[in-house]
Amino acid sequence: MEYKQRTVTCGALRQEDEGKYVVLNGWVHRNRNHGGIHFINLRDRYGITQIVVGEHARDEVRQIAEELRLEYCIAVEGIVRKRPDSMINPNMDTGSIEVDVQSLQILSRCEPLPFMIDEESDAKEDLRLRYRYLDLRSTGMQNRIRLRHEFVKAIREHLSARDFYEIETPTLIKSTPEGARDFLVPSRLYAGKFYALPQSPQLLKQILMVGGFDKYFQIARCYRDEDARGDRQLEFTQLDLEMSFVTREDVLKTIEDLFVEVFAKVMNYSLPTSFRRLSWSDAMNTYGVDKPDVRYDLPLVDIGDIAELIQFGAFQTALAEKGSIKAICAPATDNLAYSRKYIGELEEAAKVYGAKGLAFVKVGKGGVLESGIAKFLVGHETAIIERMKASEGDMILFIAAPWKKCCNSLGAVRTKLARDLNIIDKNRFEFCWIIDFPLFEFNEEAGHWEAAHHMFSMPQAQYIPTLESDPGSVKGDLYDLVLNGYEVASGSIRIHDVELQKRIFRICNFTDEEAESRFGFLLNAFRYGPPPHGGIAPGIDRMVMIMAQQTSIKEVIAFPKNTAAVSPMDDSPSYVDDKQLDELHLLIKQPVKSE
RNA sequence: GAGGGCGUAGCGAAGCUGGUUAUCGCGACGGCCUGUCACGCCGUAGAUCGCGGGUUCGAGUCCCGUCGCUCUCGCCA
Numbered sequence: 160m161e162y163k164q165r166t167v168t169c170g171a172l173r174q175e176d177e178g179k180y181v182v183l184n185g186w187v188h189r190n191r192n193h194g195g196i197h198f199i200n201l202r203d204r205y206g207i208t209q210i211v212v213g214e215h216a217r218d219e220v221r222q223i224a225e226e227l228r229l230e231y232c233i234a235v236e237g238i239v240r241k242r243p244d245s246m247i248n249p250n251m252d253t254g255s256i257e258v259d260v261q262s263l264q265i266l267s268r269c270e271p272l273p274f275m276i277d278e279e280s281d282a283k284e285d286l287r288l289r290y291r292y293l294d295l296r297s298t299g300m301q302n303r304i305r306l307r308h309e310f311v312k313a314i315r316e317h318l319s320a321r322d323f324y325e326i327e328t329p330t331l332i333k334s335t336p337e338g339a340r341d342f343l344v345p346s347r348l349y350a351g352k353f354y355a356l357p358q359s360p361q362l363l364k365q366i367l368m369v370g371g372f373d374k375y376f377q378i379a380r381c382y383r384d385e386d387a388r389g390d391r392q393l394e395f396t397q398l399d400l401e402m403s404f405v406t407r408e409d410v411l412k413t414i415e416d417l418f419v420e421v422f423a424k425v426m427n428y429s430l431p432t433s434f435r436r437l438s439w440s441d442a443m444n445t446y447g448v449d450k451p452d453v454r455y456d457l458p459l460v461d462i463g464d465i466a467e468l469i470q471f472g473a474f475q476t477a478l479a480e481k482g483s484i485k486a487i488c489a490p491a492t493d494n495l496a497y498s499r500k501y502i503g504e505l506e507e508a509a510k511v512y513g514a515k516g517l518a519f520v521k522v523g524k525g526g527v528l529e530s531g532i533a534k535f536l537v538g539h540e541t542a543i544i545e546r547m548k549a550s551e552g553d554m555i556l557f558i559a560a561p562w563k564k565c566c567n568s569l570g571a572v573r574t575k576l577a578r579d580l581n582i583i584d585k586n587r588f589e590f591c592w593i594i595d596f597p598l599f600e601f602n603e604e605a606g607h608w609e610a611a612h613h614m615f616s617m618p619q620a621q622y623i624p625t626l627e628s629d630p631g632s633v634k635g636d637l638y639d640l641v642l643n644g645y646e647v648a649s650g651s652i653r654i655h656d657v658e659l660q661k662r663i664f665r666i667c668n669f670t671d672e673e674a675e676s677r678f679g680f681l682l683n684a685f686r687y688g689p690p691p692h693g694g695i696a697p698g699i700d701r702m703v704m705i706m707a708q709q710t711s712i713k714e715v716i717a718f719p720k721n722t723a724a725v726s727p728m729d730d731s732p733s734y735v736d737d738k739q740l741d742e743l744h745l746l747i748k749q750p751v752k753s754e
Numbered sequence: 755g756a757g758g759g760c761g762u763a764g765c766g767a768a769g770c771u772g773g774u775u776a777u778c779g780c781g782a783c784g785g786c787c788u789g790u791c792a793c794g795c796c797g798u799a800g801a802u803c804g805c806g807g808g809u810u811c812g813a814g815u816c817c818c819g820u821c822g823c824u825c826u827c828g829c830c831a
Contacts, residue, residue: 189790189791189792189793191789191790191791191793191794192787192790192793193787193788193789193790193793193794194786194787194788195787195788196787196788196789196790197790198789198790198791198793200791207791209790209791211789211790213788213789214788228782229781242789243789245789246789246790246791248790248791250791251791254791271764271781271782271783272764272765272781272782273764273765274764274765274766274781275765275766275780275781281765281766282765282766283760283761283765283766283823283824284823284824285822285823285824286765286823335831336831337831338830338831339829339830339831340829340830358830358831359831361831383830384830385829385830386828386829386830388825388826388830389824389825389826391830393830507758511757511758511826511827512827513827609831610831611831612831613831614831615831616831649831667831711825721823721824722823722824722825723822723823727823
């Protein structure tokens with residue numbers, strides 16, 4: 160097909176270009192036909208330019224203009240005209256000019272749209288995903304995909320300038336147990352054997368360290384066969400990073416430097432040169448989660464010692480079971496009335512995380528506490544008000560439950576309160592490090608300890624003698640990076656000692672034989688002079704989502720899957736031919752339901 | 755595996771305690787319009803009210819089941 164190729168883009172032309180002869184290619188964004196005169200908003204990735212088919216246009220051009228419909232892809236040849244002052248559109252970058260059309264060509268036509276591009280009343284997400292190629296044309300998607308590109312580009316530039324090598328690792332690897340469910344790929348050449356898609360390149364990057372590439376990164380695709388969430392897809396992208404001869408401080412500093420520069424470059428946003436740090440237990444106790452949004456305070460406060468003296472059933476039950484009693488002070492405000500109905504909503508938020516209920520008192524005049532449970536608190540009013548730093552009109556909310564449920568439940572109340580109080584500054588990016596994580600947690604179902612993070616993280620030195628005797632108290636050399644309440648990176652200093660690594664496997668209920676067959680390649684590598692090393696892996700999708708002020712990761716992925724792990728555009732996953740199954744030595748166990 | 759929300763024309767929505775022909779905006783189609791920029795005006799078509807069953811003289815509306823989407827818990831080293 161012969162056509163006039165663009166000489167400029169639809170975002171380029173300005174007043175200074177008046178009189179220029181230009182060719183534009185793009186899509187018909189709007190088409191206003193006034194009978195004798197057509198105004199067409201032509202759109203491409205770079206912007207929108209108004210083109211005009213005026214009264215003196217040739218008949219042929221006018222005829223084509225009549226034919227145009229939304230999203231036709233066209234080529235326009237014309238002369239840049241300055242608009243009369245009264246017709247300048249200040250809302251458009253190109254609003255001071257228009258293109259007077261000399262010739263017009265339809266490059267391709269477009270069927271009636273399933274939804275309007277760039278309309279405020281957005282189509283439902285599922286429909287957007289089915290017609291993703293149309294959705295991607297919207298300004299929002301275009302901006303977010305551009306942001307993502309710039310983010311990744313800035314990361315590559317920063318790290319490359321600091322001696323990091325970008326190294327690819329395989330996506331067909333050995334399946335390793337623990338952690339998330341693997342995606343498996345059957346082997347054609349070896350009947351009954353499978354590759355797995357990496358949940359992360361964890362072991363491979365550690366072996367790269369043994370291989371002497373002491374500063375490595377990769378924009379790595381990771382796969383985890385678990386249920387999706389707003390901030391979680393089964394396929395996602397990490398900045399995988401690892402370094403040799405480093406301590407925790409080196410890794411944290413590397414990431415701080417990276418994001419300080421990248422945020423300045425990409426977001427024009429100035430981050431502090433080092434990020435706040437919280438221990439895991441402080442984060443849990445004060446914010447109720449291991450990924451606190453620290454853009455606002457509303458701390459949780461432990462009142463266990465005061466509660467001991469209070470003859471309130473829920474408190475006494477919790478204490479008897481060695482649980483916790485925590486409270487949060489909801490400040491008096493004009494924005495939010497703490498009605499019974501609203502407190503009921505807060506209670507529902509708490510119950511999701513296992514709290515049985517939410518007790519509350521209002522701070523009245525002269526330090527009087529008012530509510531159904533106030534009678535139990537008589538004599539302890541001052542202690543509670545002082546501990547909570549509460550003032551008249553505030554509402555104090557209590558949860559009594561086992562420690563973790565208590566934290567998580569009241570944390571959920573804190574989050575909801577902050578949203579409803581409207582105290583979250585959407586334009587701020589508040590990073591913080593969470594450090595000193597427990598290395599193990601006990602799996603009640605399985606009846607043994609397992610790695611809270613993964614099995615390759617170094618225990619902090621002082622706990623190494625007591626790993627086996629008291630796994631629950633072992634802190635690891637682990638760190639998470641949290642941004643605005645989302646976990647955006649996770650890393651650790653790694654074990655590089657075969658014997659220590661084997662001890663960890665044993666604590667996690669792997670026999671030496673199992674460990675050898677699953678992780679033998681790592682242990683073998685560690686027999687040949689492994690360097691001390693450590694690293695981290697920030698989630699690219701999640702970070703871009705936050706930077707773009709979105710709450711769904713799908714908004715920053717070109718072709719995401721839906722909550723049901725289906726791609727509505729291509730309808731994957733799908734059935735395959737028997738021949739394909741046969742080649743892979745596979746039989747489908749369940750009779751296939753008819754589609 | 756569990757819970758909340760949603761499902762009405764191509765799209766976004768309204769439709770009250772059940773009542774006669776299911777409403778509105780956008781879009782589509784036809785017509786008019788020479789300065790619009792979410793152009794405007796006139797007209798036309800377009801809906802098995804997600805699906806199945808039930809209650810009722812009568813169901814978009816009530817009940818039961820089911821499917822899909824979405825958010826969340828579990829899960830996600």
